Amino acid sequence: MQSRIARRRKILQQCQTKKIKLSNGQQKEIEDDFEDMSEEDEEQIEYEDEFDDEYEKEAGSIELDSEEEEQLIKEQEQEQQQQAKVILKRKDQKNKIEQEEKRVWFNDNVEVDNLDFDNRAYNMLHRVNTEWPCLSCDYILPPHELELFTNKQFYKMNKYPYTVYLVAGTQAGQPSKNQIYLMKLSQLHKTKYDDDESQDGDSEDDNISNDEEGQVELQAVSGLKYSVNRIKSMNYQPIVAFQSESSDLTILDLKPVFQALEQGNNQKFNINQLQHQSFKNQAEGFALELVSIQLWAINQWLTGFNQWTRDSKPYQYHQGSVEDLQFSPIEPFAFASCSVDGKVGIVDMRVGKKKEAQILIKAHDCDVNVISWNQVSTNLLASGGDDGQFKVWDLRYPKNDSISDIQFHNQPITSIQFQPNSDSTLAVSSADNKLSIWDFAVENDQNEEGIPDQLMFVHQGQKDLKELRYHPIYTEMITSTSGNGFNVFKPTLDEEDQSSEEDEDEKEIPKINEEDLDKYFGKLSI
Numbered sequence: 243m244q245s246r247i248a249r250r251r252k253i254l255q256q257c258q259t260k261k262i263k264l265s266n267g268q269q270k271e272i273e274d275d276f277e278d279m280s281e282e283d284e285e286q287i288e289y290e291d292e293f294d295d296e297y298e299k300e301a302g303s304i305e306l307d308s309e310e311e312e313q314l315i316k317e318q319e320q321e322q323q324q325q326a327k328v329i330l331k332r333k334d335q336k337n338k339i340e341q342e343e344k345r346v347w348f349n350d351n352v353e354v355d356n357l358d359f360d361n362r363a364y365n366m367l368h369r370v371n372t373e374w375p376c377l378s379c380d381y382i383l384p385p386h387e388l389e390l391f392t393n394k395q396f397y398k399m400n401k402y403p404y405t406v407y408l409v410a411g412t413q414a415g416q417p418s419k420n421q422i423y424l425m426k427l428s429q430l431h432k433t434k435y436d437d438d439e440s441q442d443g444d445s446e447d448d449n450i451s452n453d454e455e456g457q458v459e460l461q462a463v464s465g466l467k468y469s470v471n472r473i474k475s476m477n478y479q480p481i482v483a484f485q486s487e488s489s490d491l492t493i494l495d496l497k498p499v500f501q502a503l504e505q506g507n508n509q510k511f512n513i514n515q516l517q518h519q520s521f522k523n524q525a526e527g528f529a530l531e532l533v534s535i536q537l538w539a540i541n542q543w544l545t546g547f548n549q550w551t552r553d554s555k556p557y558q559y560h561q562g563s564v565e566d567l568q569f570s571p572i573e574p575f576a577f578a579s580c581s582v583d584g585k586v587g588i589v590d591m592r593v594g595k596k597k598e599a600q601i602l603i604k605a606h607d608c609d610v611n612v613i614s615w616n617q618v619s620t621n622l623l624a625s626g627g628d629d630g631q632f633k634v635w636d637l638r639y640p641k642n643d644s645i646s647d648i649q650f651h652n653q654p655i656t657s658i659q660f661q662p663n664s665d666s667t668l669a670v671s672s673a674d675n676k677l678s679i680w681d682f683a684v685e686n687d688q689n690e691e692g693i694p695d696q697l698m699f700v701h702q703g704q705k706d707l708k709e710l711r712y713h714p715i716y717t718e719m720i721t722s723t724s725g726n727g728f729n730v731f732k733p734t735l736d737e738e739d740q741s742s743e744e745d746e747d748e749k750e751i752p753k754i755n756e757e758d759l760d761k762y763f764g765k766l767s768i
Contacts, residue, residue, distance in 0.1 A: 359703065361437045364731050365399070366719075368430055368456045371727040372423060374412035377471060377708045379723045382407040382424070382500060383478040387715055391478060396663045396717050399732055403456075404430040406713065406730060407503075408721060409496065411470020411484050420470065422463040422484070422513070424499050427730060429457045434734065461503045463496070465513040478714055489523040493550055519550050559587055559599045568615045568623075578623060580610035586625055588637065601640045605633060612658045619665035626655025632670050634682065646682055650697065657709040661718065667698075669720060671710045677701040677722055679733060699733040 361367070383391055384407065390397075405428040414420045431454060466486070473484040480496040495517040502509045562582035570576040575591045579599075584606045587599035606627035616622035626632040630651035633644035653673035661667035666683040679699040686696055706725035713719040719732045 362434055363699075363734055365432055365434050365734050366402070366404075366430060367433050367729065367731040368427065369727060369729055370425070370427060370458055372410075372412070372425075372460075374414045374419070374421070375706075375725045375727070376410040376412055376423065376723050377469075378473045378484075379408050379410040379709060379721060379728065380473055380475045380482070380711060381478050381714060381721070382409055382475055382480055382496075383714065384504070388478065390715050394663075396715050398717050399719060402430070402432045403428070404716065404719075406430065406716075406719075406721070407500075408728070409473060409475055409480075409482055410723065410728075411466075411473045411486075413469045417466075417468050417487075420466040420468060422466065422470070422473070422482070422494065422496070424461045424463070424480075424496060424503055426459040426503050427456060428459070429454055430730065431456070459503060459506070461499045461509070461511065463494075463499060463511045463513050463516065490520050491523060492518055492520045494518040521550075521552055555596050557589060557596050559589075559597055559602065560585065562609075565610060566612045568613050570620065571615055571617045572620050578613055578615060580605070580613045580625055582609040584608060584610055584627075586610060586613060586623065586635070588640075601637065603635060603640055605635070605644075606631065609654075611655055614659045614668070616660045616665055617662050618660075622660070622665070624658050624660060624668055626658040626670060628654045630655060630672060630674070632658060632668075634668070646686075648680070648694065648696075650678060650694070651676060656707055657722075659710060659712050661712050662714055663717060669710050669712065671707040671722060673707065675702060675705060675707055675724075677704075677707060677710060677720075679735070698735055701729070701731065701733070704729055 405426065408423070408425045408427065410423045410425070412420045412423065468486040468488040468490070471485045471487060473482055475482050480500040481493070482496055483491065483493045485491055494513065498516065499511050502511075557579075560579065560581035560583050564579050564581050566580050568578045570578070577589055577591070579587045579589070581587075584604060586603045586605040588601035590600050593600060605625045606629070609628035610625050611628060612626045614624045616624070621636055621638050623635045623637055624632060625635065629649075630653050631647065631649045632651075632655050633648075634646040635644050636642070651670065651672035651674050655670060655672050657671040659669055661669070666681055668680045668682065669677065670680070671677045677700070678697060679701075680694075680696050681698050682696055684696045684698075686694060701720075701722070704722060704724035704726060708723050708725075710720055710722045713721070716732075718735060719730070722729045722731075
């Protein structure tokens with residue numbers, strides 16, 4: 243027979259255990275334990291009242307009337323606190339491990355083929371390999387997308403799949419095998435959840451990862467005698483200009499090739515069958531740009547393609563070879579240039595002076611390889627040097643130092659571009675096989691690992707990165723070309739997307755109704 247003290251101690255222990263379980267969400271175990279107590283303990287145990295007084299049978303809380311019971315409560319509270327500390331410690335250790343596992347790997351001695359990545363870092367990532375590598379690429383837009391581009395409309399890429407058209411020039415092993423590629427990449431689905439087994443690949447939601455592979459259709463133009471250094475499309479229409487290794491500049495009409503690609507005709511094209519016009523230069527060149535805000539060139543092409551002309555006298559204000567050109571996004575008569583002399587020049591063609599620039603900035607202490615003019619804040623210009631350094635300049639104050647100066651890459655900068663619909667986002671590629679994305683709207687602080695907070699994303703896995711291109715209307719979509727093919731991707735940068743995913747995860751956690759919670763506590767009362 244059990245004494246009153248022993249009985250109360252046992253019931254009190256059961257009550258405290260049930261409260262702990264309830265706080266941990268173990269509702270089912272509480273119900274089972276309560277049934278066990280009511281059926282077994284109440285029927286099988288007989289209680290003896292040593293003091294011949296009746297004990298309360300009414301529901302209510304136990305009144306503590308002994309030091310022993312108070313000590314028991316204190317011990318149980320201490321045990322509960324200790325358990326909570328253990329749980330918090332385990333969570334901290336787990337979070338620390340997860341952070342270490344997802345840390346960006348910057349070891350330059352590791353081959354890019356051995357790198358792995360988390361699919362959740364990309365909303366979309368597709369790889370395309372061609373027979374020959376390409377140094378340069380650009381986009382072609384179909385008619386309905388051209389209208390969006392003309393009206394400065396951008397898609398936030400919230401409805402997959404997508405279709406992208408690319409034009410590129412090859413670097414073949416033999417000069418006679420070089421070609422111009424026109425590619426259609428379709429069925430570009432979201433790949434963010436490809437590693438998640440919980441996601442159903444047959445889901446009707448296009449924004450969920452799809453098992454269907456992307457499709458690649460290609461039309462090639464043969465007959466080139468030399469490899470292509472750089473290629474640009476005119477206003478993203480099927481008219482391109484390219485600089486070849488022979489120093490020739492060629493303007494080419496790709497409209498018949500684009501039509502064949504759209505119709506699915508597997509037709510062979512030779513450059514001699516297409517309208518084109520070439521200009522001889524004295525030396526091999528890389529700098530190439532087409533005016534993107536005037537349609538005079540398009541109208542000229544419609545009336546007669548072979549009527550292209552060029553200035554009889556070139557601009558000569560740099561002390562070395564010109565590496566890149568950029569026309570102003572708002573003024574068709576102004577352009578910027580960069581050179582191996584370490585300078586960036588701004589020219590107003592209305593002035594008519596060919597041997598001087600209206601603005602000349604000593605930008606770098608080495609070759610300046612690339613520049614990019616901001617499409618939104620048109621007073622900003624970015625430059626990338628041979629030492630891996632890139633800078634942002636405010637053209638309103640050309641005599642001042644750069645407003646941003648970042649040394650993150652350790653090899654020459656190969657390409658640089660502001661995001662078309664942003665005044666603060668900049669993408670940079672380097673010969674160190676990294677493509678970095680920066681947001682200069684973020685305050686420039688160094689975190690514990692010494693990485694600038696302005697660094698938003700690092701893309702790796704391509705050998706000999708040569709050029710990157712932001713899509714003109716699909717926000718944050720980038721195409722990068724390298725020695726081992728093309729990557730078309732959209733990084734996971736949108737905080738709204740991340741918060742919506744967290745909300746979805748929280749929906750899976752069952753919520754306890756307050757009324758049910760009161761009932762459980764009622765059952766635990768004696």
